[in-house]
Amino acid sequence: xxxxxxxxxxxxxxxxxxxxxxxxxxxxxxxxxxxxxxxxxxxxxxxxxxxxxxxxxxxxxxxxxxxxxxxxxxxxxxxxxxxxxxxxxxxxxxxxxxxxxxxxxxxxxxxxxxxxxxxxxxxxxxxxxxxxxxxxxxxxxxxxxxxxxxxxxxxxxxxxxxxxxxxxxxxxxxxxxxxxxxxxxxxxxxxxxxxxxxxxxxxxxxxxxxxxxxxxxxxxxxxxxxxxxxxxxxxxxxxxxxxxxxxxxxxxxxxxxxxxxxxxxxxxxxxxxxxxxxxxxxxxxxxxxxxxxxxxxxxx
Amino acid sequence: xxxxxxxxxxxxxxxxxxxxxxxxxxxxxxxxxxxxxxxxxxxxxxxxxxxxxxxxxxxxxxxxxxxxxxxxxxxxxxxxxxxxxxxxxxxxxxxxxxxxxxxxxxxxxxxxxxxxxxxxxxxxxxxxxxxxxxxxxxxxxxxxxxxxxxxxxxxxxxxxxxxxxxxxxxxxxxxxxxxxxxxxxxxxxxxxxxxxxxxxxxxxxxxxxxxxxxxxxxxxxxxxxxxxxxxxxxxxxxxxxxxxxxxxxxxxxxxxxxxxxxxxxxxxxxxxxxxxxxxxxxxxxxxxxxxxxxxxxxxx
Numbered sequence: 001x002x003x004x005x006x007x008x009x010x011x012x013x014x015x016x017x018x019x020x021x022x023x024x025x026x027x028x029x030x031x032x033x034x035x036x037x038x039x040x041x042x043x044x045x046x047x048x049x050x051x052x053x054x055x056x057x058x059x060x061x062x063x064x065x066x067x068x069x070x071x072x073x074x075x076x077x078x079x080x081x082x083x084x085x086x087x088x089x090x091x092x093x094x095x096x097x098x099x100x101x102x103x104x105x106x107x108x109x110x111x112x113x114x115x116x117x118x119x120x121x122x123x124x125x126x127x128x129x130x131x132x133x134x135x136x137x138x139x140x141x142x143x144x145x146x147x148x149x150x151x152x153x154x155x156x157x158x159x160x161x162x163x164x165x166x167x168x169x170x171x172x173x174x175x176x177x178x179x180x181x182x183x184x185x186x187x188x189x190x191x192x193x194x195x196x197x198x199x200x201x202x203x204x205x206x207x208x209x210x211x212x213x214x215x216x217x218x219x220x221x222x223x224x225x226x227x228x229x230x231x232x233x234x235x236x237x238x239x240x241x242x243x244x245x246x247x248x249x250x251x252x253x254x255x256x257x258x259x260x261x262x263x264x265x266x267x268x269x270x271x272x273x274x275x276x277x278x279x280x281x282x283x284x285x286x287x288x289x290x291x292x293x294x295x296x297x298x299x300x
Numbered sequence: 301x302x303x304x305x306x307x308x309x310x311x312x313x314x315x316x317x318x319x320x321x322x323x324x325x326x327x328x329x330x331x332x333x334x335x336x337x338x339x340x341x342x343x344x345x346x347x348x349x350x351x352x353x354x355x356x357x358x359x360x361x362x363x364x365x366x367x368x369x370x371x372x373x374x375x376x377x378x379x380x381x382x383x384x385x386x387x388x389x390x391x392x393x394x395x396x397x398x399x400x401x402x403x404x405x406x407x408x409x410x411x412x413x414x415x416x417x418x419x420x421x422x423x424x425x426x427x428x429x430x431x432x433x434x435x436x437x438x439x440x441x442x443x444x445x446x447x448x449x450x451x452x453x454x455x456x457x458x459x460x461x462x463x464x465x466x467x468x469x470x471x472x473x474x475x476x477x478x479x480x481x482x483x484x485x486x487x488x489x490x491x492x493x494x495x496x497x498x499x500x501x502x503x504x505x506x507x508x509x510x511x512x513x514x515x516x517x518x519x520x521x522x523x524x525x526x527x528x529x530x531x532x533x534x535x536x537x538x539x540x541x542x543x544x545x546x547x548x549x550x551x552x553x554x555x556x557x558x559x560x561x562x563x564x565x566x567x568x569x570x571x572x573x574x575x576x577x578x579x580x581x582x583x584x585x586x587x588x589x590x591x592x593x594x595x596x597x598x599x600x
Contacts, residue, residue, distance in 0.1 A: 131560050147480075147488055180447075180551035188447055190548055217555035225559075228582055248490055248549045251480035253556055255517035259525075260431050261560035282528055 001137050001169060004130045004264050007293040010169060011041055017296045019277075020093035022109070023048040023080035024072075026100035027056050028281065032288035033070075034062040039289070042296055043069045045093050047083040048100070050074035077101065081109035088274045089115045094299040097277040097292065110272050117272035122146065124157045125250075125278075126164045127267040128294055129257050138221065139165060139173075139241040140257075143250035144278070145269065151193050154243065155206055158197065160270035161241050162209045167298035175201075176220035176239035177213030178249065182231055190214065190245035197243075209241070210234050217242070217253075266290035268298060275299055301437050301469060304430045304564050307593040310469060311341055317596045319577075320393035322409070323348040323380035324372075326400035327356050328581065332588035333370075334362040339589070342596055343369045345393050347383040348400070350374035377401065381409035388574045389415045394599040397577040397592065410572050417572035422446065424457045425550075425578075426464045427567040428594055429557050438521065439465060439473070439541040440557075443550035444578070445569065451493050454543065455506055458497065460570035461541050462509045467598035475501075476520035476539035477513030478549065482531055490514065490545035497543075509541070510534050517542070517553075566590035568598060575599055 001007070024030060024046035030053070033044055046053050046064070050072050057064045064070045073083050081101050087093040096117070098106050110117045125144035128137055141161040146153055158175055165173040177194035184191045194213030201211035212235035218225040223237030244250045257263040265287055269276035275295035279288045301307075324330060324346035330353070336342050346353050346364070350372050357364045364370045373383050381401050387393040396417070398406050410417045425444035428437055441461040446453055458475055465473040477494035484491045494513030501511035512535035518525040523537030544550045557563040565587055569576035575595035579588045 133562070134560065143480075178548070178552060180443075180547040188547070217552045218559055221555075222559055225582070244552065245548050246546065247480040247488070248478070248545050249552050252478060252517045252544065252549050252553050255521075256553055256556045257560060259518055259522055260434065260557060260563075262433070263560075282525070 002135065004128065004137065004266055004290045007168060007266060007290060007297060008039055008041065011293050011296055012039070017042045017095065017299060018045060018093040019095045019097050019292060019296070020045040020084035020087040021047065021097045021099045022084035022106050023077050023099040023101040025049050025052040025056060027060060028285060029097070029099045029279070029288070030057050030062050031060045032279070032285045032292065034060050035285060035289045036292050037062070037069055041289070041293060042095070045071045045073060045084070045087050047073045047075055047080040048077060081106045082112065082115065085109040085112070085117060086115040089117060095275050095277060095292070095295045098279060103278055106276070106278070110276060117274055119271065119273050121160065121271040122153055122156050123269050123271040124160045125267060126161045126270045127254060127265055130264040131257060131261050132263070136240070138239070140250060140253060141241065141243055143247065143254045147247045151196060154193055154197060155200065156271065158206055158209070158211065158241070158243050161243065164268060164270050164275070164294065164298040165240060166208060168294060169297070170240055173209045173240040174235040174238050175209050175211040175241040175243055176215045176235050177211065178217060178220060178242055178244045179214035180216060182215050182219050182229060184214065193245065212236065215239070264290065266294040268295045270298065302435065304428070304437065304566055304590045307468065307566060307590060307597060308339060308341065311593050311596055312339070317342045317395065317599060318345060318393040319343075319395045319397050319592060319596070320345040320384035320387040321347065321397045321399045322384035322406050323377050323399040323401040325349050325352040325356060327360060328585060329397070329399045329579070329588070330357050330362050331360045332579070332585045332592065334360050335585060335589045336592050337362070337369055341589070341593060342395070345371045345373060345384070345387050347373040347375055347380040348377060381406045382412070382415065385409040385412070385417060386415040389417060395575050395577060395592070395595045398579060403578055406576070406578070410576060417574050419571065419573050421460065421571040422453055422456050423569050423571040424460045425567060426461045426570050427554060427565055430564040431557060431561050432563070436540070438539070440550060440553060441541065441543055443547065443554045447547045451496060454493055454497060455500065456571065458506055458509070458511065458541070458543050461543065464568060464570050464575070464594065464598040465540060466508060468594060469597070470540055473509045473540040474535040474538050475509050475511040475541040475543055476515045476535050477511065478517060478520060478542055478544045479514035480516060482515050482519050482529060484514065493545065512536065515539070564590065566594040568595045570598065
């Protein structure tokens with residue numbers, strides 16, 4: 001895939017999915033909902049203060065009386081996350097989207113034992129970037145949920161990202177566990193974990209993808225750099241998924257892609273029984289729609 | 301400063317510095333030497349196999365018989381690092397540059413008790429980037445020497461970078477100790493260290509600069525992002541020096557600047573009694589000359 005627009009094109013008319021928005025009383029969120037409806041990407045259940053939702057929907061010219069496309073569940077803000085998650089839990093909707101609620105409140109509802117979306121897996125953040133000048137889209141994980149994942153958590157972080165990639169059309173995505181170097185250095189835990197993850201992939205403990213690491217960033221994304229270093233690998237220079245060793249690496253890379261390389265991004269939380277869209281106030285509505293499309297692709 | 305070319309412009313005719321190259325029998329290195337001589341940036345002592353140096357110099361049209369500009373110390377490769385470092389140690393040259401020797405061999409000579417360049421400080425890597433679209437140059441440290449620096453090492457890493465920045469013309473450079481977030485989180489050591497470093501700066505334990513952290517990458521480099529987050533800081537949005545918590549963060553950012561944001565870079569090892577230029581084979585000769593200029597600025 002070469003552009004995030006393909007996420008939308010590939011989705012159109014293929015699935016009839018419903019998204020549950022937790023407390024939709026937010027102009028920016030409703031603008032993204034309107035764009036998604038106009039693009040026929042999905043239909044929506046909006047939870048929260050009905051009057052406020054209707055008022056703000058009017059401001060962004062979103063027709064909330066449009067029959068099956070938009071349904072409102074009138075409730076208090078404190079209940080909005082639970083109502084949205086419940087709609088997914090009982091199968092009415094396939095994706096949860098954060099509206100005007102705290103991330104913590106939404107995740108509490110997701111992890112709730114009753115009517116939640118628990119799977120026993122850890123949740124992780126999966127971002128997909130379109131970077132000007134690069135031939136293909138690149139996934140980065142985990143920029144938001146796990147601070148310093150251990151080996152077991154890294155296994156799950158890879159699996160979560162692979163699920164999203166496969167849902168979006170990748171076949172056997174190439175996973176690069178990143179480190180600062182491409183050789184194993186006993187004083188660099190990231191290199192040891194990367195080597196271990198590679199072998200776990202060969203033994204079938206991580207499947208549906210090709211894992212090969214450690215790789216440094218340049219060896220992972222640039223064939224020229226990989227060749228200069230003489231690295232023989234199916235992943236080097238062609239990585240689809242960059243799995244980084246800490247939240248500091250992920251956050252810095254994410255922001256450098258956005259601020260210095262002028263990237264576009266779609267992102268989703270993976271690992272629950274349904275994908276979760278956690279957009280933030282600073283995201284453009286374009287980015288919110290891309291994230292919705294990525295979530296819809298990765299929903300079962 | 302807005303471009304790395306200013307490093308060269310500002311240097312011209314200002315100092316008469318000599319660079320000692322450890323084993324100069326390398327075509328790419330000699331090409332950089334030629335460019336530096338043509339730009340009148342420095343004069344050179346070339347250590348290593350004299351015949352081979354003369355042969356390769358001929359290939360790149362570098363005149364090694366040009367009187368004071370180029371001097372050759374004929375020696376075995378095993379002695380080349382020590383001869384180059386010694387030239388700096390006794391005051392004949394002001395900068396050491398790696399030629400066709402292993403980094404380890406050169407650093408061994410630098411850290412040698414007799415005729416070395418030890419100061420008791422740790423060595424750290426300081427890189428300076430020119431990033432298309434960005435208004436100012438940005439330093440990043442430490443991408444090469446320290447894997448997971450502790451607080452004490454971070455203090456020295458900041459001081460080493462500040463020395464380089466001040467030598468190159470910055471006045472009270474703004475230092476951002478990076479983390480994944482801008483708030484202190486007890487489970488994120490990077491945020492605790494960043495807060496501590498900030499207070500150490502206020503107490504005068506780190507001087508000649510303004511330190512304020514933790515900052516996430518976007519808060520550090522973008523005023524808009526800092527304002528959106530409501531961060532009040534003299535450094536946010538205007539950071540000159542990004543001090544990152546681990547070699548993984550530094551390496552990934554370094555490479556993402558180069559490969560995705562099409563940056564130019566100059567780099568130097570700081571902390572010894574003289575700056576060391578550790579260029580690698582994949583650096584362009586342009587980058588090698590920028591690194592030389594940065595090193596010459598930061599030499600005493």
